[in-house]
Amino acid sequence: MTHKTIANPPDNTIQAFATEFAKIPNYHRDMQDPDLKKVYTFISFRVTELYSVKKFIVEGFLPKTDELIRKTENEIRRSKYRDIIESLDYKVTDQRFETIRLGYVMMFHKYEVFVKDLFKIFDEVSPGFDETKEPLEQFCKRKLNFNPKEWHRFPAVHKVNFISNCTKHHDGYCRLNNPKHPKPIDFIAHSENRKIYMSTELFKQDIEFFLDISLKLLLSILGMANMLCSMENTADDTYESNGVIYPLHNDEAKKVTNEQNAKNWKKE
Structure with missing residues (x-):
């Protein structure tokens, strides 16, 4: 008798990452480098965590909220104070929308911390990085005019951030x-006197789009920026040749050194 293998979500996630990373040129060679391995491992773990939070909200929190709503509605129907309760401006079903809005808060908070920590780990593995070198975040702002924390510049991130802020600061x-900063395009015509009501399907779509687009953009830009920043940060470094200290990027000095080395090789 053969047993059908049931797909295990964590395995699927790890395999998906392995497939994507395998597309990176020289990836397997890079994994021999402890610093690059540290970066890849960090990204894999934290991105998996982001998707896990979405899964917990959709498959855990929301179904449980619906269950509690049904239970509360039944209790109200049986209550001897039903008329009083129903006369109040209170809808039990609003708790579902409140839970969804809180889902946006959770997702954005996780993403915000991920971005902050991602800059840190890139700095940690940057060759020769210390407090005298320019951090990657500052380099991105100065050289590339790129600041991922300006959430309003990225529509998918802006929407999640906006709903999160409305939930935290304006009761939804x-x-x-x-x-x-302007409102996200989906809320331009939305009255400020109405709360934001999002369905489970809209939440899932928003978060999938948010994670897919923002993570790809963020990682591709920061990967390139980290390389450029490392090159600039080492521009003033020096190296020694025949007892003489030369600037690392002094082409003339390198030419002299190479010529001297060539002569030495011929003598040998």
Whole structure:
């Protein structure tokens, strides 16, 4: 008798990462480098964590909320104070929408911390990085005009951040936290006197799009930026040749050194 193998979600996630990383040129060679391995491992773990949070919300929190809503509705129907309760401006079903809004808060918070820690780990593995070198985050702002924490510049991130802020600071009402930034396009016509109501399907779509687009963009830009930043940070480094200290990127000095080395090789 053969047993059908049931797909294990964590295994699927790890295999998906392995497949994507395998597409990176020289990936298997890079994994021999402890610093690069540290970066890849960090990214894999934290991105998996982001998707896990979404899974817990959709498959755990929301079904449990629905269960409690049904239980509460039944209790109200049996209550001897039913007329009083029903006369109040209170809808038990609003708890579902509140839970969904809190889901946006959780997802954005996890993403925000991930971005912060990602900059740190890139700095940690950058060759020769110390407190005298420019951090990658500052380099991105100065050289590339790229600041991933300007959430409003990235539509998928902006929407999740906006709903998160409305939930935390305005009890779910559709109000700007920073008047300098526009509302996401989905909420331009939304009244500030109405709360934001999102369905489970919309939440899933928003988070999938948010994670897929923002992570690919973030990782591709930071990967390139880290290489450029490392090159610039080592521009003033020096090296020694025949007892003489030369700037690492002094082409003329390198030429002299190479010529001298060539002469030495001929003598040998």
